[in-house]
Amino acid sequence: MNDSYLKAKADMLREQYAEAGQKILSIPVGERTSPMYLTLGESYYMTGKYGEAARFFVTADSLRSNPDAMLFAARAFAMTMQPAKATEWLQKYLSQREKLSEAEITLDHAFGKIEHSREWKTLWSKEWYNTAERKAAEASVLLKRNRTTEALGIIDVEIANRTTLARFYALRAKVYEAMEQFEPAHESAQTAIRLRNNSADYFTDAANLAVRVKKYDIALDNINRAIRLDPYQLELYLQRASILRLNQRYDDARNDINFYFSYLPSDDKALYQMGLAETDAGNPLAGIEYFTMLIDKDISSPDYFMARANACFKLNNHTQAKHDLAQALDLNPALSDAWCKMGIILQQEDKLDDACFHWKKALQMGNREAADFFYKYCSIK
Numbered sequence: 220m221n222d223s224y225l226k227a228k229a230d231m232l233r234e235q236y237a238e239a240g241q242k243i244l245s246i247p248v249g250e251r252t253s254p255m256y257l258t259l260g261e262s263y264y265m266t267g268k269y270g271e272a273a274r275f276f277v278t279a280d281s282l283r284s285n286p287d288a289m290l291f292a293a294r295a296f297a298m299t300m301q302p303a304k305a306t307e308w309l310q311k312y313l314s315q316r317e318k319l320s321e322a323e324i325t326l327d328h329a330f331g332k333i334e335h336s337r338e339w340k341t342l343w344s345k346e347w348y349n350t351a352e353r354k355a356a357e358a359s360v361l362l363k364r365n366r367t368t369e370a371l372g373i374i375d376v377e378i379a380n381r382t383t384l385a386r387f388y389a390l391r392a393k394v395y396e397a398m399e400q401f402e403p404a405h406e407s408a409q410t411a412i413r414l415r416n417n418s419a420d421y422f423t424d425a426a427n428l429a430v431r432v433k434k435y436d437i438a439l440d441n442i443n444r445a446i447r448l449d450p451y452q453l454e455l456y457l458q459r460a461s462i463l464r465l466n467q468r469y470d471d472a473r474n475d476i477n478f479y480f481s482y483l484p485s486d487d488k489a490l491y492q493m494g495l496a497e498t499d500a501g502n503p504l505a506g507i508e509y510f511t512m513l514i515d516k517d518i519s520s521p522d523y524f525m526a527r528a529n530a531c532f533k534l535n536n537h538t539q540a541k542h543d544l545a546q547a548l549d550l551n552p553a554l555s556d557a558w559c560k561m562g563i564i565l566q567q568e569d570k571l572d573d574a575c576f577h578w579k580k581a582l583q584m585g586n587r588e589a590a591d592f593f594y595k596y597c598s599i600k
Contacts (some may be wrong), residue, residue: 220450221246224255228451229482231258236265253283254451260291269298276308286315294329302336313347317386320356321348351377355386362394370394385415392428401431412441419449426462435465453479460492469500487513494526503530521550525557537564555586562592571596 223242230239240262243255251259260275273295279288293309296302309330312318324330325343333339348356354377361370374391377384388411395404408425415421422445429438442459449455460475476493483489494509510527517523528543541564547557562577575597581589 221250221255224258224451225453225482227255227258227262228453231262232453232483234265236262240266253279253285253288255279256282257285257288257291260288260295264291264295264298269295273299273304280311286312286317289315290319294327297329297333300332302333302338305330305333306336306338306342310342318352320352320359322356322360351381351384351387355390358390358394362390362397365397367394367398371398385411385418385421388414389421389424392424396428396431401428404428405432405434409437412444416444417448419445419452419455422448423455423458426458430462430465435462438462439466453482457488457492460496464492464496464499467499469496472496487516491523491526494530498526498530498533503533506530507534519550521547521554521557524550525554525560528557528560532560532564537568540564553584555581555584555589558584559586559589559592562589566592566596 223246227239227242230236230242240259243251243259243262246255256275256279260272260279263269263272263275273292276288276292276295279285280292289308289312293305293307293312296305296308309324313324318324325334330339354373358370358373358377361367361373371391371394374387374394377387378391381387388407392404392407392411395401395407405425405428408421408428412418412421412425422441426438426441426445429435429441439459439462442455442462446452446455446459456475456479460472460479463469463472463475473493473496476489476496479486479489490509490513494506494513497503497509498506507527507530510523510530513520513523514527524543524547528540528547531537531540531543541561544557544561544564547554548561551557558577558581562574562581565571565577566574575593578589578593578597582593
């Protein structure tokens, strides 16, 4: 793990692009890899230095065939009004198996610079997408429009015809997730990573869905494999920390969060994860400190108030817990967990009528825990 490159990736997340580029340039030339040159090119591209960016993207692809570098090189050359070079690199990208849809490419701002050129028209005189790729694009558009049933119909037909196409299983997982059918979503995501085991994004998505169905060991295996494929993606360590916490491996979760902190200190997402880890590990006072820091920075997040309420509840500080739950509900009245937790506190304070009112609200939102409490304590009322 190259420390300078990790710092550069952190700069990219902070949108400090010039600083990121300088950190990568400090790495000796002989130690620079294709992904490093790709990030270097992105840092220049984001600061409008398209000519230099193009040179770095070309270098990235020369070190190792890199579809992302091909597409970025095409964009950079388009931004410098070099349609011949832009279409040359775009043709290389379009020859890859995995690529953006035709609509995503033709609507790209960069390519708008050359869309009236002869080279652009010549490029698109050839058919770059097969039937399956067009069907995948059609299903993706339907999913974005929340027409999930239609999207699922297209995907199921393609899977029936081409049972080894990982992209359709990954896409079906997204459709089922949008439909809140998490078990089949998880199964489809697992099939996708069995069929294609070299995509960090596939493993990341599969980890998220394994968490949804509370299969935390599988989630941990998936996120570990994502990190092995893309060890410089810092967000993955924070995601793994969350999964480790769910596996009750609190020290390991803290280690991942602290690793993330070493490159992105005081990051809100990391502070939140550390607060959750401390609370779940039996240190609610420490958790409260982290959540209070977050609330002091941003009073508009119901999640922060909800998390602090849970920590206060563990300390039997019902007054503060109720205050935070009320704040969370003011910000988002659809938080069924907040209604349910408020009911639990009120029931412990022998205010059963008020508790039943809150559980009923949560029950109407589909909260299963609230349903258990309501039918146990309130159904006879």
